Amino acid sequence: MLAATEPADTYIRFRDVQKSYGAVSVLNGISLDVAKGEVLVLCGPSGCGKSTLLRCINGLEPISSGTISVGEHRVDGASQDTLQKIRLSTGFVFQNFNLFPHMTALENITIAPRKILGLPQREAAAEGMKLLEQVGMAEKANVYPFQLSGGQRQRVAIARALAMKPSLMLFDEPTSALDPEMREEVLQVIRQVHHEHNMTMIVVTHEIGFAKSVASRAMLLDAGRIVEEASARVFFEHPVEERTRRFLRAISNDL
Numbered sequence: 001m002l003a004a005t006e007p008a009d010t011y012i013r014f015r016d017v018q019k020s021y022g023a024v025s026v027l028n029g030i031s032l033d034v035a036k037g038e039v040l041v042l043c044g045p046s047g048c049g050k051s052t053l054l055r056c057i058n059g060l061e062p063i064s065s066g067t068i069s070v071g072e073h074r075v076d077g078a079s080q081d082t083l084q085k086i087r088l089s090t091g092f093v094f095q096n097f098n099l100f101p102h103m104t105a106l107e108n109i110t111i112a113p114r115k116i117l118g119l120p121q122r123e124a125a126a127e128g129m130k131l132l133e134q135v136g137m138a139e140k141a142n143v144y145p146f147q148l149s150g151g152q153r154q155r156v157a158i159a160r161a162l163a164m165k166p167s168l169m170l171f172d173e174p175t176s177a178l179d180p181e182m183r184e185e186v187l188q189v190i191r192q193v194h195h196e197h198n199m200t201m202i203v204v205t206h207e208i209g210f211a212k213s214v215a216s217r218a219m220l221l222d223a224g225r226i227v228e229e230a231s232a233r234v235f236f237e238h239p240v241e242e243r244t245r246r247f248l249r250a251i252s253n254d255l
């Protein structure tokens with residue numbers, strides 16, 4: 001049952017989440033709601049807990065206390081069966097692509113639908129080709145990851161995540177390993193995925209232009225605490241907290 005203050009269309013809900021690695025406390029009382037179809041941009045200094053927060057969402061990291069729910073599922077304390085359901089409905093795109101090096105672009109995309117969903121090869125390949133077209137990579141279907149640029153690898157990784165028809169996409173610094181000229185092509189694909197699928201997304205990124213163009217909300221995390229959370233327009237143009245202003249100045253100077 002939802003509390004009266006919670007929006008009915010909440011897809012991800014954190015309540016007072018704490019996460020420690022041994023004696024090191026990494027998330028310190030995170031409470032957060034992400035609505036269905038919303039794009040939340042998450043930023044913060046190195047080591048503040050951004051990747052840990054993403055990994056807690058699909059149970060890759062168990063939390064120390066508090067509660068997390070995703071869709072109809074409670075993540076903390078979930079059975080392996082439930083965790084599997086949550087992970088299958090969550091696409092995860094990492095900084096370093098994590099493509100299988102010995103498989104072509106198309107094979108990278110079809111492997112999970114074939115092995116996990118039991119899709120016949122022909123159907124998986126047809127779906128895979130559609131996705132490669134969507135990310136502008138159809139002509140590279142039979143090419144291996146080492147023959148692709150970083151931006152192209154990341155576009156294949158996005159198509160691979162989409163092949164499982166997720167309801168949620170988590171992006172962990174998807175462009176930070178890329179040269180500046182390749183970043184835009186990946187950001188454009190992420191924008192397009194959102195527009196075409198109206199998918200709920202959390203994107204860890206410091207790309208302000210991208211965040212302004214696609215994010216509904218943005219949030220600054222520092223030392224495992226939410227410093228500021230606001231609409232993307234307010235967050236990037238009129239942040240309330242001095243810490244946010246300082247952070248935004250610092251990342252603008254790095255660009």
Ligand SMILES: Nc1ncnc2c1ncn2[C@@H]1O[C@H](COP(=O)(O)OP(=O)(O)OP(=O)(O)O)[C@@H](O)[C@H]1O
Binds near residue numbers: 047048053
């Ligand atoms: N498996 C682990 N065991 C122990 N400590 C960890 C583990 N994973 C992360 N940490 C620590 O937790 C803290 C937060 O790490 P996390 O990767 O979530 O930060 P981040 O904000 O994503 O950083 P970055 O921007 O550098 O990727 C860091 O101090 C990190 O060293």
